[in-house]
Amino acid sequence: xxxxxxxxxxxxxxxxxxxxxxxxxxxxxxxxxxxxxxxxxxxxxxxxxxxxxxxxxxxxxxxxxxxxxxxxxxxxxxxxxxxxxxxxxxxxxxxxxxxxxxxxxxxxxxxxxxxxxxxxxxxxxxxxxxxxxxxxxxxxxxxxxxxxxxxxxxxxxxxxxxxxxxxxxxxxxxxxxxxxxxxxxxxxxxxxxxxxxxxxxxxxxxxxxxxxxxxxxxxxxxxxxxxxxxxxxxxxxxxxxxxxxxxxxxxxxxxxxxxxxxxxxxxxxxxxxxxxxxxxxxxxxxxxxxxxxx
Numbered sequence: 687x688x689x690x691x692x693x694x695x696x697x698x699x700x701x702x703x704x705x706x707x708x709x710x711x712x713x714x715x716x717x718x719x720x721x722x723x724x725x726x727x728x729x730x731x732x733x734x735x736x737x738x739x740x741x742x743x744x745x746x747x748x749x750x751x752x753x754x755x756x757x758x759x760x761x762x763x764x765x766x767x768x769x770x771x772x773x774x775x776x777x778x779x780x781x782x783x784x785x786x787x788x789x790x791x792x793x794x795x796x797x798x799x800x801x802x803x804x805x806x807x808x809x810x811x812x813x814x815x816x817x818x819x820x821x822x823x824x825x826x827x828x829x830x831x832x833x834x835x836x837x838x839x840x841x842x843x844x845x846x847x848x849x850x851x852x853x854x855x856x857x858x859x860x861x862x863x864x865x866x867x868x869x870x871x872x873x874x875x876x877x878x879x880x881x882x883x884x885x886x887x888x889x890x891x892x893x894x895x896x897x898x899x900x901x902x903x904x905x906x907x908x909x910x911x912x913x914x915x916x917x918x919x920x921x922x923x924x925x926x927x928x929x930x931x932x933x934x935x936x937x938x939x940x941x942x943x944x945x946x947x948x949x950x951x952x953x954x955x956x957x958x959x960x961x962x963x964x965x966x967x968x969x970x971x972x973x974x975x976x977x978x979x980x
Contacts (some may be wrong), residue, residue, distance in 0.1 A: 689967050692959045693934070694977045700724040700940030702757070702979050706750040713753065714739055724941030724978070725910050730948045734760050758975045764944055765971035768953040770928065772968075774898040775803075779811075779857040781865045781890050781897055785883065785920055786904035788819060788871040791932030791958060795904050796866050797829025798958065798966035804833055808863040812837040813853030815846040815886065816868045826868055832963055846870060847885040854893045880923040887924065900927045902955060905946070907931040910939045917950050930966075932958040940978055 702720045706713045721731035786792040800810045812830045816822040817840050830837035840849035857865040903926045905913040954969040
């Protein structure tokens with residue numbers, strides 16, 4: 687099964703179905719309800735429907751099929767509003783700092799992205815900066831082996847910033863293209879997490895002042911409203927440059943992707959649809975919209 691088919695299958699429960707016979711207020715009401723049910727959010731859904739209503743009038747649209755195309759355009763406009771969907775890896779060694787709560791799929795995403803970059807011929811280093819969660823380093827080590835990438839590991843409970851320091855130093859000395867750093871994911875103690883991330887970023891900026899840098903937040907696509915509050919919290923902690931949405935397999939919350947982009951003006955860099963090492967792809971707004979609207 688190709689990635690698009692997996693995506694279609696994964697978004698099965700969030701599909702916006704077009705079984706309408708005529709273009710009227712009822713069609714718009716039903717669409718709004720479907721968008722809200724798919725987790726697009728009340729405000730964003732209202733705005734989409736208002737734009738749709740105006741375009742129907744302006745363009746004298748009378749066919750449901752044309753409304754469908756118009757809706758696809760609306761969603762695509764939102765998803766393409768921030769053009770920085772590609773990872774910025776220009777100035778080497780580029781650093782990708784991965785943040786997110788435990789359980790969102792951060793470790794898995796690191797492994798999959800490392801694998802992807804490695805297959806593109808890049809020299810990739812993984813840094814295990816989550817030294818507090820039991821098993822986090824071992825788990826990441828396993829993904830490093832699977833993606834055939836080098837890894838820098840600290841000891842359990844070692845200061846994460848010191849592990850990051852070792853990692854970026856190695857990347858600099860040994861001419862790596864990309865360094866992917868794991869971080870702790872405990873949002874319960876926000877102040878502590880904020881300080882920790884701040885410390886890591888200082889080390890990276892000091893050691894690699896001219897490198898390209900990304901801070902990517904990994905979100906579990908099936909958590910709906912929870913994902914919205916996580917973006918808010920992490921945005922307060924650190925400057926996020928993009929999102930990765932994981933676990934879009936069988937979730938009824940696919941519309942959350944649209945809401946997250948609309949409310950935060952952040953690009954989706956990748957989406958993940960399964961456990962395999964190649965079950966992660968660069969986000970493609972056209973594919974996403976075609977998968978969610980039947």
